[in-house]
Amino acid sequence: MTAVGDVSPQRPIIVGTVSVPRDIRRPSGGGGRVKLINVEARVQRLEDQFDALEAALGEQIQLSESIQAADPQLVLVLEARDENIDLTGVADKLGIEIISQAESRVDPDDEFELVSKKARSPLVTSCLHAICVNQASLDDLLSLWRAWRRGENLPRGRTPLRDFFAHLKDVRLWGPQDRLKLIDWEAHFAGRDPEALVPIDIELWFRASADRRTAVQTEVTALLHRDGGSVTSSAIIEDIGYHGLKARLPNRLVERLARRDFGAVQTVQSANVMYLRATGQVALPTGDDNDYDVTVDASPPIDRPVLCLFDGVPASNHPVLAGRVTILDPDDLQSDYTVEERRHGTAMVSAAIWGDRGSGEPAATRPVLVRPILRPCDETIDRIEELPVEALAPDLMRRAFRDLFEEQVDGTPAAAPDVTIINLSVGDPATPFDTVLSSWARMIDWLSYHYGVLVIVSAGNYTSLDLAPNDSSQLASLTGDERRQATLAALARQQNLRRLIAPAESINGLTIGATHEDAAPDAELGYRVDPNDGLRSVSPISATGSGYRRSLKPDLAAPGGRACFASGGTTTNIIKFRPAGALGPGIRVAAPTAGRETHTIGTSVSAALVSRQAARLHDIVDTVTEGRPITRRQRAAAIKALLVHGVGGFDDLSTSVFPLERAIGNGILIRDFSAGCATNEAVLLFLGQIGPATEQELTIPLPDGLSVREAKRIDATLAWLSPVNWRHRQYRRAALSFVKPEGPVPDFGAASGISADASKAGAATVQHLRWDIEKAWASGQGSAITIRVKCYEQAGGLFGELIDYAAVASIWVSPTIGVDVYSQVFDQIRSLVRIRPTS
Known part of the structure; x- marks a missing residue:
């Protein structure tokens, strides 16, 4: 958001007024978004996966018996597409413990397709359910799956599984490949004694029963001892469902794990382990020191x-x-x-x-x-x-x-x-x-x-970038925007490997x-190459x-x-960024x-x-x-x-193949509102408190002089802190959002840049949108734009808890119109506050 040059702290942010809340109806969820296709092939694939689970449980029984553990169990991951089924009740009846749930959005595939060809988004919901089963509960689950497959009616209390099985995409064991999370072992611990004990973190599946948590920790500790390691500390945090162990393992075993030799370490085979990781801190080191004028005035x-x-x-x-x-x-x-x-x-x-x-x-x-x-x-x-x-x-x-x-x-x-x-x-x-x-x-x-x-x-x-199919010499040979676009293209190809x-x-x-x-x-780079050739970029x-x-x-x-990489020497597909x-x-x-x-x-x-x-x-x-x-x-x-x-935003990167919001989100920080406002704009801060299924109105008074065809802009940002429910796949308990501004303009049109759907998708706790308008506004003092803030509860609900939030809304007009927006809006807000009732 850019202002003109007369920004002044004498024109600070204006505190706006928030209406009393009013009740709203929660929108209906509607029907499913996908149609099931290739059903027989999917069901047969799932049948084979269920068969494999029985063999996996047998291996877990042998591992548990070796340390005299009781009631060996497996952790299964069930993935379903486009389903909204609460499995809790059914799981309890089957003796299955749901220990984690997660949700994401994925593209349709050859087993699911969109019901509507005109859907606003091609993405569909993907739900992951991690469940813990023993022999008895696995037998029950398999029996119900096969009854459903034969077209039989499921017993009373189990019928929700009918729809769940219909949407099931995958079922698999949570195995060593899921549990293991390692940094670049050779770079991090090179040259150490193979028998030296190195620190690792072990995160256990959080179990609802305190007795079960104690038993699980005892079992994993026994496995660590058999691997030549030991537990040095532990922590249980019920508020977030966390059970962690700090341990040490011989360096030679962790190196074998890094080479995916899972049989080398029994601990990583335990169904009780969610993650085993050797961690670090990736911070590109600072460069050599240099003498500068460090006089502090x-x-x-x-x-x-x-x-x-x-x-x-x-x-x-x-x-x-x-x-x-x-x-x-x-x-x-x-x-x-x-x-x-x-x-x-x-x-x-x-x-x-x-x-x-x-x-x-x-x-x-x-x-x-x-x-x-x-x-x-x-x-x-x-x-x-x-x-x-x-x-x-x-x-x-x-x-x-x-x-x-x-x-x-x-x-x-x-x-x-x-x-x-x-x-x-x-x-x-x-x-x-x-x-x-x-x-x-x-x-x-x-x-x-x-x-x-x-x-x-x-x-x-990430300290390196894979340029394949290109290489470092090819990138260095390019200049200007061609080099920048080549770097962005490499980022686009690698984005799934460069996650948060x-x-x-x-x-x-x-x-x-x-x-x-x-x-x-700007300085002589010598043997270093700027991958964006001096241009502003991601x-x-x-x-x-x-x-x-x-x-x-x-x-x-x-x-x-x-950031720069070294030129000269061997040509390579992977460039490494220098301090x-x-x-x-x-x-x-x-x-x-x-x-x-x-x-x-x-x-x-x-x-x-x-x-x-x-x-x-x-x-x-x-x-x-x-x-x-x-x-x-x-x-x-x-x-x-x-x-x-x-x-x-980046005004000159609109043609990039790299989706910029993946790197800069809502945009680049370019404005400091502590410096105040310009005369041709007004920035209003609203503070509110809102409960579930209610909405409040934010009012932006309008100045005179807008009845000309000239550039105008409305920006709105909403932010809050949400309570969370780690047990629920939605996780965020307070879902706030705002709708398109309403006022004297017949239609504000679509938001500029990021869409309204993208801005509030998922589990966001901030929403930012902008509307650019050229139309004349038939308005003057006494008229206003309103923005409605809505609150819905999810992830198990808010239990009557009110959510504190803040919103910022601003109106900007081209300075060529010659309107003192700030003074007119400020005066109207002051009048509203003066006449506001006290109760």
């Missing part, structure tokens, strides 16, 4: 921090950081660092305080808090900064939030109750998002809602992708969406520095060594830049709402909405 920060970074320990005595950073380190991670190793935290804090140092921006007016969660890892080459080897990510997040917001057991007050924004520029490269939400993302969602905090998460980095990295799929978090830009001066490093249930992710993008050089390009940040700076690239620094702007918006929200009640969740939602409302 800025006022010292005031007041308390509202932004906290969960990151590495920063060099807090660096001249550009001194007096601006507070460190909260209850785990004493500082003691594990040398000064030279404080690279990631220093870079992120520098960006959060100063932005890109190459752009000469002023420092943040508030200090920044750092709660360290990384430490140099002895098990890795070059002691890479990672989560502590003994830590489980969900449990670490829970403890870190409690440190900030809860009184400690010894009576110590909460450390940082004013914090509203948390920056998480860290991710787990072993867990790219693929239908099932990671436990880390589920924890972030629960914590952000529980404490009313906006969590800003980096989308994740956990916890970036969090639905309440604001996920940030990276653009290929920075403020560094970053070739950035992970890409979609999110859960095909929601729009990332939410937005911000500068992540220009930023000492002189750039890249985002210029402080280096650990006092008096020196460096450059960095990637989504980590993109997220830090967005967090910096979020902290400024925090103070604007508090200023414009002074004297009005505002909850923590409304404040967090308001910051979220204002960030997304300030996005724009």
